[in-house]
Amino acid sequence: MAGSPNVFPIGKLSLLLAVLQEHEWREEVEKQLTEQGYKYTIGRVGAMDMTKVVAAMETAAKNNHIIDSNSYREVHAVYHAIIEAIQALGRGVTQFGEILRTVGLTFAIVRGKMEGAVKHEGEWIAVSVYGTIGAPKKGFEHEAVGFGFNHI
Amino acid sequence: MAGSPNVFPIGKLSLLLAVLQEHEWREEVEKQLTEQGYKYTIGRVGAMDMTKVVAAMETAAKNNHIIDSNSYREVHAVYHAIIEAIQALGRGVTQFGEILRTVGLTFAIVRGKMEGAVKHEGEWIAVSVYGTIGAPKKGFEHEAVGFGFNHI
Amino acid sequence: MAGSPNVFPIGKLSLLLAVLQEHEWREEVEKQLTEQGYKYTIGRVGAMDMTKVVAAMETAAKNNHIIDSNSYREVHAVYHAIIEAIQALGRGVTQFGEILRTVGLTFAIVRGKMEGAVKHEGEWIAVSVYGTIGAPKKGFEHEAVGFGFNHI
Amino acid sequence: MAGSPNVFPIGKLSLLLAVLQEHEWREEVEKQLTEQGYKYTIGRVGAMDMTKVVAAMETAAKNNHIIDSNSYREVHAVYHAIIEAIQALGRGVTQFGEILRTVGLTFAIVRGKMEGAVKHEGEWIAVSVYGTIGAPKKGFEHEAVGFGFNHI
Amino acid sequence: MAGSPNVFPIGKLSLLLAVLQEHEWREEVEKQLTEQGYKYTIGRVGAMDMTKVVAAMETAAKNNHIIDSNSYREVHAVYHAIIEAIQALGRGVTQFGEILRTVGLTFAIVRGKMEGAVKHEGEWIAVSVYGTIGAPKKGFEHEAVGFGFNHI
Amino acid sequence: MAGSPNVFPIGKLSLLLAVLQEHEWREEVEKQLTEQGYKYTIGRVGAMDMTKVVAAMETAAKNNHIIDSNSYREVHAVYHAIIEAIQALGRGVTQFGEILRTVGLTFAIVRGKMEGAVKHEGEWIAVSVYGTIGAPKKGFEHEAVGFGFNHI
Numbered sequence: 001m002a003g004s005p006n007v008f009p010i011g012k013l014s015l016l017l018a019v020l021q022e023h024e025w026r027e028e029v030e031k032q033l034t035e036q037g038y039k040y041t042i043g044r045v046g047a048m049d050m051t052k053v054v055a056a057m058e059t060a061a062k063n064n065h066i067i068d069s070n071s072y073r074e075v076h077a078v079y080h081a082i083i084e085a086i087q088a089l090g091r092g093v094t095q096f097g098e099i100l101r102t103v104g105l106t107f108a109i110v111r112g113k114m115e116g117a118v119k120h121e122g123e124w125i126a127v128s129v130y131g132t133i134g135a136p137k138k139g140f141e142h143e144a145v146g147f148g149f150n151h152i
Numbered sequence: 153m154a155g156s157p158n159v160f161p162i163g164k165l166s167l168l169l170a171v172l173q174e175h176e177w178r179e180e181v182e183k184q185l186t187e188q189g190y191k192y193t194i195g196r197v198g199a200m201d202m203t204k205v206v207a208a209m210e211t212a213a214k215n216n217h218i219i220d221s222n223s224y225r226e227v228h229a230v231y232h233a234i235i236e237a238i239q240a241l242g243r244g245v246t247q248f249g250e251i252l253r254t255v256g257l258t259f260a261i262v263r264g265k266m267e268g269a270v271k272h273e274g275e276w277i278a279v280s281v282y283g284t285i286g287a288p289k290k291g292f293e294h295e296a297v298g299f300g301f302n303h304i
Numbered sequence: 305m306a307g308s309p310n311v312f313p314i315g316k317l318s319l320l321l322a323v324l325q326e327h328e329w330r331e332e333v334e335k336q337l338t339e340q341g342y343k344y345t346i347g348r349v350g351a352m353d354m355t356k357v358v359a360a361m362e363t364a365a366k367n368n369h370i371i372d373s374n375s376y377r378e379v380h381a382v383y384h385a386i387i388e389a390i391q392a393l394g395r396g397v398t399q400f401g402e403i404l405r406t407v408g409l410t411f412a413i414v415r416g417k418m419e420g421a422v423k424h425e426g427e428w429i430a431v432s433v434y435g436t437i438g439a440p441k442k443g444f445e446h447e448a449v450g451f452g453f454n455h456i
Numbered sequence: 457m458a459g460s461p462n463v464f465p466i467g468k469l470s471l472l473l474a475v476l477q478e479h480e481w482r483e484e485v486e487k488q489l490t491e492q493g494y495k496y497t498i499g500r501v502g503a504m505d506m507t508k509v510v511a512a513m514e515t516a517a518k519n520n521h522i523i524d525s526n527s528y529r530e531v532h533a534v535y536h537a538i539i540e541a542i543q544a545l546g547r548g549v550t551q552f553g554e555i556l557r558t559v560g561l562t563f564a565i566v567r568g569k570m571e572g573a574v575k576h577e578g579e580w581i582a583v584s585v586y587g588t589i590g591a592p593k594k595g596f597e598h599e600a601v602g603f604g605f606n607h608i
Numbered sequence: 609m610a611g612s613p614n615v616f617p618i619g620k621l622s623l624l625l626a627v628l629q630e631h632e633w634r635e636e637v638e639k640q641l642t643e644q645g646y647k648y649t650i651g652r653v654g655a656m657d658m659t660k661v662v663a664a665m666e667t668a669a670k671n672n673h674i675i676d677s678n679s680y681r682e683v684h685a686v687y688h689a690i691i692e693a694i695q696a697l698g699r700g701v702t703q704f705g706e707i708l709r710t711v712g713l714t715f716a717i718v719r720g721k722m723e724g725a726v727k728h729e730g731e732w733i734a735v736s737v738y739g740t741i742g743a744p745k746k747g748f749e750h751e752a753v754g755f756g757f758n759h760i
Numbered sequence: 761m762a763g764s765p766n767v768f769p770i771g772k773l774s775l776l777l778a779v780l781q782e783h784e785w786r787e788e789v790e791k792q793l794t795e796q797g798y799k800y801t802i803g804r805v806g807a808m809d810m811t812k813v814v815a816a817m818e819t820a821a822k823n824n825h826i827i828d829s830n831s832y833r834e835v836h837a838v839y840h841a842i843i844e845a846i847q848a849l850g851r852g853v854t855q856f857g858e859i860l861r862t863v864g865l866t867f868a869i870v871r872g873k874m875e876g877a878v879k880h881e882g883e884w885i886a887v888s889v890y891g892t893i894g895a896p897k898k899g900f901e902h903e904a905v906g907f908g909f910n911h912i
Contacts, residue, residue, distance in 0.1 A: 005173075005174035005175050006175060006176070010295070011294070011296075011297070012171055012282075012295065015167070015171060015297060019164055019167060019168070021157075022157030023158060024158070025177060050402045050403060051401065051402055051404055054403050054404045058404070071577065072438075072443065072444045072445075072576050073576065073577060073578050073607045075439060075444055076444075076446070076607050077607060079404075079439070080536075083403060084243040086403070087240075087397070088239075088240035088241070088297070088298065088299075089240075091239045091240055093843065093847070093854050094397050094399060094402075094403070095399075095402070095810075095855075097811065098810045098811055098854075098855070098858075099810060099811070099814055099843060099846070099854070100811055100814045100815060100818070100839075114294065120528050120529065121527065121529060122529050124294070128297070130167075134832075135835060135839070139272070139832065140832045140835055140836075141832075142163065142266065142276070143161060143162070143278070143299075144163075144299065144301070145163070145167060145240070145280070145297065146240065146299075147296065147297035148243065149294050149295060149296070151529045151532050151533060151607075202703075202706045203705065203706055203707070203708055206707055206708045207708060210708070223881065224742075224747065224748045224880050225880065225881060225882050225911045227743060227748055228748075228750070228911050229911060231708075231743070232840075235701065235707060238707070245539065245543070245550050246701050246703060246706075246707070247506075247551075249507065250507055250706075251506060251507070251539060251542070251550070252514070272832050272833065273831065273833060274833050286528075287531060287535070291528065292528045292531055292532075303836050303837060303911075309477075309478030309479050310479060310480070313599060314599070315598065315599030315600075316475055316599065319471070319475060319586075319601060320475070323468055323471060323472070325461075326461030327461050327462060328462070329481060354855075354858045354859060355858055355859070355860055358859050358860045359860060362860070375729065376728050376894075376899065376900045377728065377729060377759045379895060380759050380900075380902070381759060383860075383895070384688075387853065387859060388547040391544075391547045392543075392544035392545070392547055392601070392602065392603075395540040395543045395544055395604065398853050398859070399855075399858070402858075424595070424680050424681065425679065425681060426681050428598070430599070432601070434468070434471075443576070446467065446570065446580070446605050447465060447466070447467030447468065447582070447603075448467075448603065448605070449467070449471060449544070449584070449601065449603035450603075451544075451599075451600065451601035451602075452547065453598050453599060453600070455681045455684050455759075549691065549695070551658075551702060553659065554658050554703070555658060555659070555662055555691060555694070555702070556659055556663060556666070556687075590680075591683060595680065596680045596683055596684075598684070613781075613782035614783060614784070617903060618903070619903030619904075619905070620779055620903065623775070623779060623890075623905060624779070627772055627775060627776070630765035631766060632766070633785060692851040695848075695851045696847075696848035696851055696905070696906065696907075697848070699844040699847045699848055728899070732902070734903070736905070738772075747880070750771065750874065750884070750909050751769060751770070751771030751772065751886070751907075751909060752771075752907065752909070753771070753775060753848070753905065754848065754907075755848075755903075755904065755905035755906075756851065757903060757904070
């Protein structure tokens with residue numbers, strides 16, 4: 001994606017939002033999101049049960065009006081972006097509890113324009129998750145990242 | 153991962169390094185990497201051919217002495233972290249050119265300690281990739297992210 | 305598959321049977337199935353739980369004598385064809401409820417000869433499923449198709 | 457999907473179009489497609505090389521104006537539906553030539569409304585493939601089916 | 609599988625045959641294979657190209673008359689057992705050269721009866737592979753095992 | 761792996777240990793394990809629930825001091841080797857009960873040196889599983905094998 005290196009594109013914004021939660025840089029990230037008209041939400045979920053992870057993200061997108069929960073098109077678009085992020089998180093195995101993994105995640109969902117080498121019409125949705133994956137024992141975990149993207 | 157929100161753990165450092173390449177925040181990221189004794193490298197690769205992507209990352213890790221290229225243990229560790237990052241990038245399909253996708257990626261490989269809720273002994277390796285994935289036509293692409301992790 | 309375009313091969317018969325359930329063309333499909341000596345069964349299953357989907361199809365094959373339920377060879381053959389159909393239905397993720405998907409399916413299992421460019425000895429089994437996949441909310445779903453095949 | 461059993465929904469239309477190519481019922485399928493305002497195209501491709509299969513389908517969608525080839529949104533939507541259909545076709549392994557399989561396929565791509573239990577706004581795209589998969593030796597092949605779906 | 613612990617079932621025979629190639633125990637394994645009427649073959653293949661691995665195994669099964677190369681049923685059965693063994697070998701990624709892995713394998717294909725808790729009618733086929741997988745550099749590799757099974 | 765054909769490398773030792781449980785050759789396998797300083801353990805588990813299989817293997821490795829249960833590095837290494845073995849066992853689908861499969865397994869976990877064409881520094885871990893996979897009905901099952909490997 002071209003443009004000024006100081007203006008982040010949609011995917012990078014979602015990733016930084018998930019990653020910089022507690023850092024002072026978060027302010028600048030949220031400033032860009034607001035000034036450029038993106039809709040976004042942030043949430044947290046900890047679970048061994050993948051259903052809870054998917055539901056937490058989908059519910060956050062609906063309740064914070066990132067998507068219109070009455071529009072199946074929009075639900076379909078965000079759902080596939082969520083599943084992509086979870087596939088990335090699991091790196092080859094789309095399972096958590098079944099293989100004794102637990103996750104503790106911060107997620108960020110951003111919706112809006114995509115500008116890069118070309119300015120694309122319409123809106124897009126980026127889903128980023130950042131957190132830990134590991135055994136259900138404190139400290140027996142490492143960082144994990146997932147990212148999904150779709151047109152909406 | 154606990155600790156001060158201003159001190160990034162190893163995975164977050166690799167991710168920010170890949171994502172903030174051209175941004176002024178990169179300086180702070182590299183400062184933390186250096187001060188805390190991590191080894192790291194950054195590279196770029198653009199290809200439809202997955203072999204080139206794997207080779208570019210493995211070669212960067214060897215040539216920049218992130219790993220000892222004469223130690224199979226270290227090569228094995230970084231190789232699996234690279235494959236994890238590529239699986240995440242592909243979201244369910246570990247193929248690029250075969251399904252007409254091309255990628256343009258910045259990657260960052262970081263090696264060092266892992267401190268979180270618990271301080272873990274030994275060294276770990278984090279591989280982050282950030283860039284675009286899409287059709288082999290300018291602008292017909294969107295952002296993509298991959299992350300892999302291993303003990304070394 | 306060669307032959308007259310009006311005589312359907314085994315896989316196409318199973319697919320049309322699943323798809324044309326409530327359509328007048330179903331009669332012609334069943335006529336071909338009967339006249340050419342195929343064994344077949346049709347069933348329906350709606351579930352978030354994949355175990356129920358697999359069990360419904362396996363039970364239908366046994367209870368309607370498409371396979372001999374005392375022969376492990378035959379159970380093995382139909383089982384693998386069912387799993388193939390479910391893999392196709394899920395398109396990359398073999399999970400339903402775990403990722404908050406529910407399915408409403410009509411399935412058709414056909415057993416018999418395979419004639420095409422060459423006439424093959426022995427019997428084959430085709431499993432087709434057609435229906436909807438989606439969120440557990442009325443109307444928030446779209447069509448889905450799965451197909452599996454094996455020698456028996 | 458509810459409605460009259462004689463009016464086929466979009467996915468079923470694409471499937472019947474791919475399957476009934478040479479059958480007299482094709483006329484009725486095309487009549488419904490035309491009368492209800494769907495855009496559609498049919499094509500054939502035979503290859504061991506998956507790139508050729510993806511390219512043939514994508515090119516057909518563009519050249520026959522099912523999608524606007526200048527819109528990345530539309531290219532992105534049809535691309536993911538094609539990959540889903542190919543994942544379904546391969547049943548767990550998204551490879552053809554690499555594992556010595558060759559395919560001979562008829563594909564149908566349909567774009568338009570989706571009406572079911574609920575009438576959904578906007579347009580959707582369904583991709584169906586039907587044909588044979590097998591060894592590169594005449595007659596050493598069996599039928600295969602793939603189906604992908606997306607919002608557009 | 610029950611029975612005397614000194615009489616190996618079909619899968620174990622194929623595995624021991626692949627693993628004990630150069631060991632004196634091989635004699636006992638081959639004695640059991642012969643006395644109990646199994647057909648079997650052993651071969652070697654080294655490649656980065658998966659096509660060569662599949663072809664070497666399929667050709668060995670045909671040329672050594674483990675299967676009838678004119679029977680598509682038998683070719684289909686052994687093909688799926690080979691693909692299963694390769695999926696097992698790759699542990700989640702069915703690719704070798706594309707991700708810079710090379711393999712050096714001994715394979716054993718055994719056809720015959722299956723006797724266990726129950727005596728099953730008909731014949732079955734077991735495919736075992738044993739060898740190394742790793743980087744294309746001497747010594748930068750570790751052991752790998754694959755196993756596939758089917759009715760024939 | 762080179763060396764004397766009568767001295768088994770680590771992976772082969774784990775595989776023979778799992779496979780030869782009740783056979784007189786087991787003595788020779790255990791002799792080599794002991795004389796060459798490997799740590800090893802053997803266990804059994806039968807379940808439809810994958811969580812139980814993973815837990816049984818992980819617990820055996822900890823309780824028998826193959827790994828240090830207080831070291832996350834070691835837990836991480838053996839966990840990934842276990843998941844690899846289970847992926848191999850499932851051949852493309854990492855699920856048991858969900859798709860109505862049950863497993864009855866003997867597993868062997870071996871830790872120690874790896875000597876082959878080159879003598880590698882450090883320790884490695886090999887996980888082998890051998891047993892049956894099938895329907896939850898006595899005798900409706902066939903043999904299955906899984907193998908995973910990692911540096912530790």
